[in-house]
Amino acid sequence: MSTRWSTLFAVAFAAACAPRTTDRAAALVTFTAAEYAFQGPDTLAAGLTTLRLVNHGKELHHASIFRLAEGKTLADLQAAMTDVMSGKAPPPAWVSYAGGPNAIDPGDSTTVTEVLAPGHYVVLCMIPGEDGQPHVMKGMLHPLVVTGTAPAAAPALPAADVTVKLSDYDFVFDKPLTAGTHIVRVDNAGPQPHEIVVAELAPGKTAADFVKWETGGEKGPLPANRWLGGVAGLDNGASATFTVTLKPGNYMVVCFWPDAKDGKPHLVHGMIKQITVS
Ligand SMILES: [Cu+2]
Numbered sequence: 001m002s003t004r005w006s007t008l009f010a011v012a013f014a015a016a017c018a019p020r021t022t023d024r025a026a027a028l029v030t031f032t033a034a035e036y037a038f039q040g041p042d043t044l045a046a047g048l049t050t051l052r053l054v055n056h057g058k059e060l061h062h063a064s065i066f067r068l069a070e071g072k073t074l075a076d077l078q079a080a081m082t083d084v085m086s087g088k089a090p091p092p093a094w095v096s097y098a099g100g101p102n103a104i105d106p107g108d109s110t111t112v113t114e115v116l117a118p119g120h121y122v123v124l125c126m127i128p129g130e131d132g133q134p135h136v137m138k139g140m141l142h143p144l145v146v147t148g149t150a151p152a153a154a155p156a157l158p159a160a161d162v163t164v165k166l167s168d169y170d171f172v173f174d175k176p177l178t179a180g181t182h183i184v185r186v187d188n189a190g191p192q193p194h195e196i197v198v199a200e201l202a203p204g205k206t207a208a209d210f211v212k213w214e215t216g217g218e219k220g221p222l223p224a225n226r227w228l229g230g231v232a233g234l235d236n237g238a239s240a241t242f243t244v245t246l247k248p249g250n251y252m253v254v255c256f257w258p259d260a261k262d263g264k265p266h267l268v269h270g271m272i273k274q275i276t277v278s
Contacts, residue, residue, distance in 0.1 A: 026050040026113050026158070031101075031123060031142070033061035036135050038123055038142040046118045046148040048155040053101035053229075054109040061125050061135065062103040062197075064232035065144070068120045069094035074143050077122055085137055090260070099186075099240040102197040102230035103127060110229030113158050114240035116146045157241050160185035164253070166194040166234070169271035171253050179277055181245040190236025194255050194266065197230040198244055207252040207274035211267055224252070233257055251275045 026048040031040035034057035053063045068077060072094050083089035098121060101112045121144040125135035163174045163185040177184075188194050201207070205223035213223050230253070231240045252274050255266040 028052060030054060031063050032056050033063065033125065033140075035059060036125070036129075036138040036140040038063065038125075038140065040123065040142060040144075042143065043145045043147055044116060046116055046146050046150055048113065048157070049116050050111050050113045051101055052109060052111045053104060055104050055106050058106050059129065059135075060103050060105060060127050060227055061140075062127060062232050063100045063123050064102075064126055064195075065098040065100035066122045066124060066233075067096045067098045067117075068122065069096075070119075072120070074122060074141070078141075081136060085134060090263075091258070097193045097233035097235050097238075099234045099238065100232040101242070102195060102232045103227040104229050105227050108227075108229075110242065110244075112229075112231055112240050112242045114231075114238075115154055115157070117150045118146050118148055120145055157185060157239060158183055160241050163187065164196060165189050166196060166255065166271075168192050168194075169255070169266050169269040171196065171255075171271070171273045177244075177246060177251075177275055177277055179246055179248050181243065183241050183243055185239060185241045186231045186234065187239045188234045188236055192260050192266075193233045193235055193257055194271070195231060195233045195257050196242075196253050196255065198228040198246075199224040199252055199254065200226040200228065201250040201252055201274070206250075207254075207272050210252060210254070211272060214265070215268060246277045248278050249276075251277055 028050045029044055030052045031038050032054045055061050080092045084091050099114045101110045104110045122141050123144055124141040128134050160183045162182050165172045165187050167189040186196055202223050202225050209223040228244050229242055231242050252272055255271040257266045
């Protein structure tokens with residue numbers, strides 16, 4: 001009897017003391033990437049969401065989330081992307097950029113947590129294949145409808161142990177990244193959209209070597225060993241968190257976002273930073 005009472009008491013006590021997380025816990029949603037398609041849900045409920053990307057493919061993939069303005073369709077986006085990719089037009093003003101998990105290697109997975117507002121979205125991969133064509137042009141895009149109503153107060157993102165501020169054209173960390181697993185908060189201070197992707201540098205290579213490789217037509221071996229995720233293109237003023245596990249070594253954080261003025265990736269404008277993790 002006493003055991004039973006103490007069990008009941010323990011249960012009641014735990015219930016009374018448990019943080020009321022039910023309305024704040026992030027919904028977990030998984031997208032799987034392969035050549036050249038995503039598998040994942042077609043609809044989601046609005047609110048705090050953890051987006052998990054699993055790369056089942058043989059190439060690098062990410063899941064960049066574009067939001068379409070009211071009345072715009074996937075066909076409108078596809079038509080616009082053809083012109084954007086061929087350099088005929090800048091990205092249309094009716095597209096906004098809602099983050100998503102950034103590039104990871106085949107066999108890896110990563111998570112990003114962010115608040116999704118109701119609306120029409122497209123999950124797509126902008127990473128180029130060996131022929132230089134972004135995967136989105138090979139059909140790697142997935143429409144997504146976010147349903148429901150936006151919460152009156154934006155839900156808080158998970159508590160982060162490191163924050164990085166993105167801006168034209170810099171990454172500023174509030175403290176150094178160390179070995180281990182971190183929740184990193186990403187705040188885009190703009191004015192342009194930006195992304196962050198973390199990569200481990202190849203032995204003896206530097207971030208400057210990567211810029212040379214990228215601007216020299218990506219010839220020779222990639223000066224990076226492994227891509228560890230981050231947050232894909234994010235609007236000015238937006239925030240998200242991502243999880244990353246680092247071991248001691250040399251890394252870089254990079255933004256490939258096309259510049260509003262010259263169309264060149266932001267890394268050419270200095271938006272790349274080498275990091276030593278100890
Ligand atoms: Cu940028």
